[in-house]
Amino acid sequence: MKQQEESIRTVGLDVGTSRIVTACCDGAERGFESQLNAFVRIPHAKMAESMLHKENVPFQVQRDTIVIQGNEAQRFADLFHLETNRPMTQGFLDPSEAESVPMVKKIIETMVGKRNGSRPRVCFSVPAAPLNATESLTYHEATLRQTFDELDYEVRSINEGLAVIYSELEDTNYTGIGISCGGGLCNVALAYLSMPALSFSIPKAGDFIDSSAASVTGELATRVRIAKEATFHFNGHFTDKLQQVLTVYYEDMIHALIAAMKDAFSNAKRMPKLAKPIPMVLSGGTASPQGFRDRFEKLLRASDFPIEISEIRLARDPMTATANGALVAALTEM
Template sequence: MPDSEKKSDSRFGLDVGTSRIVLARQTEKGIDCRAHLNAFVRIPFSRMTESVFKKENIPCSVDGDEIVIYGNDAEKFANIFHVETRRPMSRGLLNPDEPAGPAVIREIVGILAGRAAKPGQRLCASLPGRPLDAIEDLKYHQTVVEQTASDFGFTVTTINEGLAVIYSELADSNYTGIGVSCGGGMCNVCLGYLSVPVISFSIAQAGDFVDTQAAAAAGEVATRVRLFKEQDFRFNGTPGNKIEYALTVYYDEMIRGLVEAMTRAFSESTALPKLDRPVPLVLSGGTTLAKGFLGRFEKALKQSPFPVPLSEVKLAAEPLNATARGALVSALSE
């Protein structure tokens, strides 16, 4: 059924990502997605500032002698006051070195979702997959995400991020294929067969890795490199532009690492199903938005002994929203 023919529904899909938190819901006009940067900034408290912020509806709270500004406005204020935004998450998970993290996520989920309109309102939240090469434990992150949503009155379910991409983008192949989400902190991969997750994992190299490595190589600060990447970057663009060159180098390195990890995980898994036909692979997440990403990814695939026959490799319709949309599809199917 096209989105336009669907009725609005009170269930939510939630994607708590390293860079952004996205909430998806079904309205009469289709799926509506809203997002905030998963970030905050602290500025000195004054009563005057607090009351002006309230009047301007800037999401903030007072903490001792500081005002904490949340979400999209944090970046605006960081630019004005020449400070760096802080982020609750790092490499796809809550950052244990940022004690304010859970409270910031709570504030942003509150801005986007608010309290459940009725008892038992369903919300499905995405969770990253098990890291392929690390021993990081996901339990703390998972508990904070689930607890936050249930404190707002929701009945919470969860879905693996790669599987959410499959739910969002691969309805035509009956939810069989490979879903990949290249975000800020992580790449998440899931091979699904008829909607069942068969192999899923994450690697902690994505957009933030590209930013910090390219910044170090070009002698720049990561924020400036990120803004250039999001606004002007294209692979092998302007000759002599050292930021663009460094971004190309580290984007290629990230893509190579991702393809290598997929090749290894699928080749070594005893769970790899015997597929009777080639399956689609869909790429999503903000990191795939760079102009030329799909071509670079396909080139890396051709150079690797990838063990799964592919019918096509494509970009998600809305790479920044695919995970939240897939989480919503899961909530709607409950």
């Protein structure tokens, strides 16, 4: 019986617009894996198919095309000068994209896998509804649940900002504000003793920075993103135009995020009465450039913020905090 229990795989899953990340517990070690939430199509040929197979590139054949998904999609897009396709936009599955669900399913299936017939236990992250928006999360969450049913996983979900709190704020008994700055969205949650009090998202994050900078410099957004990820940092001496333009839109995003928090926290009816200052944690790919935390803190301290903040820290690993928090939730609640 014990043996059987131990073989059940428990996984924290971060389903993001740009990346899908898993956190797994293998013994005492925690392991992380990340795949781009993207795919690319190339024309089908028998020879190409058998070479991809030989090289262990994950792909599917669909009629006259070969579909390559995950991290390899980027490599093949670069090789053949194609844009990658993305199954999600601004944090959510796109109901008008018939292909998006099977793609996400395939990527997740490859990452979570299946072990000797036992049902994996998966806790997946869901974004919060956009601030002041009427649209709901129903389609996104229900569709993911249906997908997990088909894969025969045992699942539960966790709000993304709360997952960041689960990952990083054990020392304050999970009291504080968790923020994930990703590709499509910035997600914010405030929790008191692990209980979520308020959460929301704003549709301004990495993709917004890329497309805005691209429209100014006249480059492709994909190219801007690659340059941004490779070299962007705050407080640089700008030798090229792109760095300066990226700083402008980065600051625009930070201002929007702070303004949204001020709005949400001062108007919330269900805010807990906080006896002392609480910490704030920043995570996600967009929070990872050098100097981001410092710039964020400077702008937040200069704003008339409605809650007393004890410290602003960067997640230990900004790229895996959501998945790690989802794993903490799976291990404690499932």
